[in-house]
Each structure stands twice: as C-alpha cells, then as structure tokens.
Amino acid sequence: MNHDAFYEEMTSRNIGVYTKEEQTRLRDAKVLVCGLGGVGGYEAILCARMGVGNLTAADLDSFDISNINRQMLASSVTLNESKAVIAEKTLREINPTMNVKTVMARVDEDNATELIKGHDIVLEAVDDMPSRVIIHRTARELGIPSVGMSGSPPTRGFVSSFFPDGIPYETALNLPGMGKRLTDAELRQQIADIKKKRAWHSVEKGAPASWAYDYCEGKNGWIITPVRAHLIALFSFHEAVQILTGREPLARAPKGVLIDMDDMRNPVRVSEPPHGGWDYATL
Amino acid sequence: MEDLYANSFSRNIGVISEKEQEALRNSRVTIVGVGGVGGIAAIQCARMGIGTMHIIENDEFEASNLNRQMLSFVSRLGHPKAKVAEEMVKDINPSARITTSQEWITEENADRLLDGSDIVIDATDNLVTRVIIHRAAYRLGIPSVWIAVTPPFRGGVMTFTPDAEPYEVVLRHPSHGLELTEDVRRAISAIKNERALYSVKMGASMDWADQYVQGKCAWTVMSPVANIVGILASFEAFKMIVKRPGLEPAVAPQLVRVDLADTEMVKRLVPTEGTWDNATL
Numbered sequence: 001m002n003h004d005a006f007y008e009e010m011t012s013r014n015i016g017v018y019t020k021e022e023q024t025r026l027r028d029a030k031v032l033v034c035g036l037g038g039v040g041g042y043e044a045i046l047c048a049r050m051g052v053g054n055l056t057a058a059d060l061d062s063f064d065i066s067n068i069n070r071q072m073l074a075s076s077v078t079l080n081e082s083k084a085v086i087a088e089k090t091l092r093e094i095n096p097t098m099n100v101k102t103v104m105a106r107v108d109e110d111n112a113t114e115l116i117k118g119h120d121i122v123l124e125a126v127d128d129m130p131s132r133v134i135i136h137r138t139a140r141e142l143g144i145p146s147v148g149m150s151g152s153p154p155t156r157g158f159v160s161s162f163f164p165d166g167i168p169y170e171t172a173l174n175l176p177g178m179g180k181r182l183t184d185a186e187l188r189q190q191i192a193d194i195k196k197k198r199a200w201h202s203v204e205k206g207a208p209a210s211w212a213y214d215y216c217e218g219k220n221g222w223i224i225t226p227v228r229a230h231l232i233a234l235f236s237f238h239e240a241v242q243i244l245t246g247r248e249p250l251a252r253a254p255k256g257v258l259i260d261m262d263d264m265r266n267p268v269r270v271s272e273p274p275h276g277g278w279d280y281a282t283l
Numbered sequence: 284m285e286d287l288y289a290n291s292f293s294r295n296i297g298v299i300s301e302k303e304q305e306a307l308r309n310s311r312v313t314i315v316g317v318g319g320v321g322g323i324a325a326i327q328c329a330r331m332g333i334g335t336m337h338i339i340e341n342d343e344f345e346a347s348n349l350n351r352q353m354l355s356f357v358s359r360l361g362h363p364k365a366k367v368a369e370e371m372v373k374d375i376n377p378s379a380r381i382t383t384s385q386e387w388i389t390e391e392n393a394d395r396l397l398d399g400s401d402i403v404i405d406a407t408d409n410l411v412t413r414v415i416i417h418r419a420a421y422r423l424g425i426p427s428v429w430i431a432v433t434p435p436f437r438g439g440v441m442t443f444t445p446d447a448e449p450y451e452v453v454l455r456h457p458s459h460g461l462e463l464t465e466d467v468r469r470a471i472s473a474i475k476n477e478r479a480l481y482s483v484k485m486g487a488s489m490d491w492a493d494q495y496v497q498g499k500c501a502w503t504v505m506s507p508v509a510n511i512v513g514i515l516a517s518f519e520a521f522k523m524i525v526k527r528p529g530l531e532p533a534v535a536p537q538l539v540r541v542d543l544a545d546t547e548m549v550k551r552l553v554p555t556e557g558t559w560d561n562a563t564l
Contacts, residue, residue, distance in 0.1 A: 001346075006346065009346040009347055010346050010347065010349040010350055011350055012347050012350075012501075013347055013350050013351065013501060013502075013503055013504050014350055014503070014505070014506075015491070015503070016434060016487055016488050016490070016491030016500075016503035017434050017435040017436070017486075017487060017488075017503055017505050019488075045353070046506060046507070046510070049349055049350050049351055049352075049506055050350060050506055051350065065287065065290040065291055065293075066290055066291070066293050066294050068291040068292075068330065068375060068376070069291055069292050069293075069294050069295055069330050069331070069332070070294070070330060072326070072353070075371075075374040075375045076287065076291075076374055076375065076376070076377050077374050090356075093356040093357050093358055094349060094355075094356055094357065095349065095357075096357055153297060153298050154298045155298060207297055207298065208297050211297040221293075221294055222294075223294060223295070223296070223297040223298050224294050225294075225295050225298050225299060225331075226295075226327055226330045226331055226514075227327070227514055227517075227518050227521070230323075230327070230510070230514050231511065231514060234507045234510050234511050234514070235507075235548070237507060238507040238543055241507070250543070250546065250548070257548070261518065262529075262530065264529075264530075264531065264551060265550070265551055266547050266549070266550045266551070267539075267549045267550075267551075268547075268548045268549035268550075269546060269547045269548060269549075269550070270546040270547075270548070
C-alpha cells in the first residue's frame, strides 16, 4: 500500500466528525511534544494515531521501573532505554508515514528557541516548574500556541491552551519573575518551590502528609496514578487537535480544564480562573 | 519478580493504599473486546497492577484501527487482538496472569467465559452481544461495566450490578425478559441506527449517518473519546475492587457521561425518568 492510501485508511474513522480538509491540516501540522513520560508519551502516540504528519519528541531521560504504572512507552522490556529512542521506534510502528524527529535534551534557556521554532504547536509535558515557564514563554515569543498541564495528588489535573495573542502563561498562573530569564538561580528556586506548595495543598485534598514531607525533603517522588496522567494527556491532546484543525479548544487560557476524579458529580470540566487568576499551588 | 511488582506500582502509593494495591493484585478482571475502548482498558488494568485478566476477543487488527486502538501497530496488522493484548499486558506486568479466549461471545458460551470474574468490562460494539454479556453477568452475580462511544464527541460509562436494575431496563431495550429470537435481535440492533441519526443532531455529519444506516460505512470513533471512555471504564473496575468509602462507582442508572463538545466534559447524571433512551447515548 502506498503512503497516501495507507494514510487514508488509517485515518478513515476520523472522518464524519472531522472533515477531510481538517484531516489534511493535521497531516501538514508540525507538533512538538516536550517530555515523553506519563503525559507526553501518550500524547506522542495519540498524535501518530490521529494522523499528525510531523512530530518532534524531546526527552533526555531513560525508563525506570517506577515509570511503568503510567507511562505508555514504559514496560518491563524498555527499562533503562532512552525514552526518545523508544518513542521513535513505537511511533514508526503506529504511523510509518509520519516524519518523526527525536531530540535527547531537556528544554532550558539555552536550547528552547532552537527546539521550538518551526512548529505549529507545543505540547508541554515536563514535570519541573522552571522548564514549563521556559517552554510557554519561548513558544509565545515565537508566535506559537502551547498547551500546558499540571497534575497533583490525589487525582487532580489541569490543562490550558496558551496563544501568542492571549494571556501569557506566567500571568494566567500568577508566577513570579515575569520577563526575567530563568538563569537567575534564586528565581529558578522560587519557581521550583511552588511544587512543594502543591504537595502540601495535595494533603488538604487527601494525599498523606507523610508523603508531602518526604517529597519536600527529596526522599520520595511525586505520586502519579495512571488515571490522572492519562486523562491529562487526552484532554491536552484534544486541545491540540482542535487548535490544529482550526476549531476552538475547550480551555483557551485563562480558562482551564479541571480534573478531579474524587469529585463524584463533575470530575472533568472547563473552569474560569478564580478572581485574580489561578494559584499554581492549588493545581 | 516481587521487587518488580512493588517498584512498578510504587508511584501509586499514597493515593492507592498498599491494601488497595493488594486488592487490585488479587482481582480478576474480564474484558470483552480489546478495540478502541477495551484495548486501553486492558493497558490501564495492567498499569494499575490488576493480578489476573481474561481477554475475550476474536478479531484481528486492521489499518483502520490505528487511529485510536492502543494495541494496534503496523507490525500487528492481521494478528489476533487477544494475543497482542496478552503480549502487551505481559510486557507491562510480567507477573500478571492472563488468559485469552479467541471466540465471539454467544448465549451458548457466555456463562462459561465470564464465570469466575470479579468484574466484566463490556467493550464490544454489537448491541446484541452486549445484551448477552450483561444478562450473563447479572445471572452469574458479577458486576459489569457498560460503555458507549458516539459521534461527534460523546461517550458514556455505567456499572451494572446484580442488585441494580438490569441493563435492558435501564437502557429501555425492547428485549427485556424475551428470548433473543431473530426479530428481537433485529429490534435491538435497530437502536444503533437511531443512535447514528441522533448523533447528527449533536453535530456529526448527515452524510456519515446516512451511509452508516445504509451499511456503507463504519461507526465513526474519535480517539480521545474512545480512550477517555476506556480509562473511565477501568476506573469503574478500580472502584468496584477497592471499595473505598466516598469513591462510589456509577451504578446504573447513574451514568458517567462524556462529551468533549460540552464544558462539563465528564459528568455523573441520573435520568429524570428513571431510565435512559439508548438512542441518545
């Protein structure tokens, strides 16, 4: 089967909800996924399946046993292998017509522009706070939309879509150091420490205090259950597809998708930020 | 092996207690159909650390599955879905006990295939098969999870238990209490055409619905919806197994409704008339 016939067959079940023109936009799209863990690994797979034509996937890490509970690219047979290498192998197995480029790097001030430029959208799926700021800020400077996310225990998540002409990431999320480069160690630490506040807020929501204490002391990892990571990935991915096809996403910033699987009535919804904007410690 | 299990699921601990993780490990989940919904549900059960799984599926992978089915890969086209599911679950959790049945579920084999499960996830796409599955589960005293994936961006998840109203009553099927004769089967299958036509009111293309009703094209399935529904179905299984106070499953007629075209994308609803019109789900 030639490439075009294969592509048409693999994406045939999308048609009827999305049009052929919209599917062509996805095929022409250049998507960057930053981070290939619980959220980004799934996003990259979903892009390949949906028929995105060009994908860059960036991650520096290798798979660890503790990734297996949630990371779609992690299994007992991929342990210690590079996440980027496994991603490339898997994506080619899903959609051989997609142009895949992998970058073994962690996004930082010195490489963000080079990495992000030339893409139509950035899916941010990294876990440290300063990198998130750098990714969204750089995408904005380059005129590229970006989808951001956050996930916390027990089973809470946040997703929002940022546009170059919309509210900036740091303003929507009330982050310090607006406009200052994150080469300043003190500012970087201040932003990184928000994650400790998120740990203690998680305790109010039902996570164990002993875990938050250990997390803040660097003795334990962030709790991440599969249902949370996967729902964040799926809602982020849906935002990206809506944006790339020219439709309206569910949560144009400052609006956010709020996930809380302990909410028995309405576990996933779009929400306006509270008065004064989002408090990142609560996300 | 013991270390691999503990380390694989270490990042659950704190949200899932060690006792709950043990309950997951000691449970047996049966998944009928490992396509768009059942495939991700199987992966999710493996990643949650479910100890024993039974996969019932007689189909093989084809290229049109790739857009959404997490077990489908180019190298597996033409391969039995059940076998690929087994490989994937084993790769994720080598200590999982997994059995596969490569057969279609029928009135004759349903009791044999479902007996001994703690919970059944019905992820099939044939409405008659679904009636057979939920009837058998009810008879055997096993909770069964129902799912729906409907254009444009809709879906649903509901858990049936032996103590709740039965499936055909909750979904207003014309077949409740009747033998599944050819006429009754036809009446059940007709509901899917009604669902296709109702989808047009919700934003699906009329062209597609027309073609579907004439049998000229397949059901349209959006990848995020199928995946979200599969994850929510496995989350229902999780809730049934861990039995955590305050984290109650959506027992029928309560419905976990999914709609990515609504600002309340996942919402638990109770039907005002006590039951649901399946054509609208």
